[in-house]
Amino acid sequence: MKIIISLLLVAVTIFSVASAAAQCTFANGSDKYDFSAMKNTTGYTFKPSNTLGAATYYWNVCDICQQCATSEENTVSCQVSGGAWRTIGLLTDVQFTAITDQPNVKGATITYGGGPNCSNGQARTSRMRIQCSESETQIVSVSETSCIYDIFMTSKHACPGGGGSSSGGSGGKKGGIGGGWVFIIILLVSITVYIGVGIGVNYKVRGLRGAEMFPNIEFWRSVPGYVADGAIFIKGKITGSGGQSGYQQV
Numbered sequence: 001m002k003i004i005i006s007l008l009l010v011a012v013t014i015f016s017v018a019s020a021a022a023q024c025t026f027a028n029g030s031d032k033y034d035f036s037a038m039k040n041t042t043g044y045t046f047k048p049s050n051t052l053g054a055a056t057y058y059w060n061v062c063d064i065c066q067q068c069a070t071s072e073e074n075t076v077s078c079q080v081s082g083g084a085w086r087t088i089g090l091l092t093d094v095q096f097t098a099i100t101d102q103p104n105v106k107g108a109t110i111t112y113g114g115g116p117n118c119s120n121g122q123a124r125t126s127r128m129r130i131q132c133s134e135s136e137t138q139i140v141s142v143s144e145t146s147c148i149y150d151i152f153m154t155s156k157h158a159c160p161g162g163g164g165s166s167s168g169g170s171g172g173k174k175g176g177i178g179g180g181w182v183f184i185i186i187l188l189v190s191i192t193v194y195i196g197v198g199i200g201v202n203y204k205v206r207g208l209r210g211a212e213m214f215p216n217i218e219f220w221r222s223v224p225g226y227v228a229d230g231a232i233f234i235k236g237k238i239t240g241s242g243g244q245s246g247y248q249q250v
């Protein structure tokens, strides 16, 4: 029981930190885009068969690319060539721009800059052109010009509005809030109700006063210890030094 509560608290903390990470939306006039469905935990991979020779590219959209074995912790894209890894875009150096070179094309270009400088002084930059299409995410091409890496993808997750409501409705466009916010709102409401009802019961029924009115005060005083236990438990699992029996080491 104790370990479950500890893990839960750690999970909530990690979730709140993660949901505060990089912005992933873009508005071009009335077209509103949310690219978060394009995050790919295994990372996108492409090995061009053309003049780029032996390089292979790894990248992600709106999130760091776990596969990039480079020292930059904010790496969103990288190339590996002859065993050498190189960052070619940072998640934190991001810019969204409209696609304007073709009419009737929806989508956006997400530019991740801040990679190490080329000899020409250009910071290596990944320019991801992501066009709206009717099908699942597809990689069209990857090419390089003077240390700007052009990644071209099409995806149904790169379309405005999230599932087009066609003609008609005057008032109907719902902005919609993400699952993360729903979770946070439910959590806040639950906490408020819990504290409110708890204080009420402790005051009226138990006759408690002062800090003792706070619901389950003894438990909450011990929470910092639980969090520490949870962190040690997870660290133990990761480093393999954890003493808990009954779990298989992988």
Ligand SMILES: *[C@@H]1O[C@H](CO)[C@@H](O)[C@H](O)[C@H]1NC(C)=O
Pocket: 039, 040, 041, 042, 043, 044, 045, 046, 137
């Ligand atoms: C993630 O990228 C890999 C490699 O490019 C691809 O096979 C896979 O379909 C992608 N997953 C999603 C959800 O797009």
Ligand SMILES: *[C@@H]1O[C@H](CO)[C@@H](O)[C@H](O)[C@H]1NC(C)=O
Pocket: 117, 121, 122, 123
């Ligand atoms: C990269 O080049 C720019 C000028 O183009 C320069 O201002 C910057 O200091 C360089 N950065 C590094 C790490 O060399």
Ligand SMILES: CC(=O)N[C@H]1CO[C@H](CO)[C@@H](O)[C@@H]1O
Pocket: 028, 029, 030, 031, 098, 099, 100
């Ligand atoms: C729908 C919409 O407003 N599209 C605009 C996107 O941005 C480009 C460039 O700023 C405009 O030309 C489009 O009209």
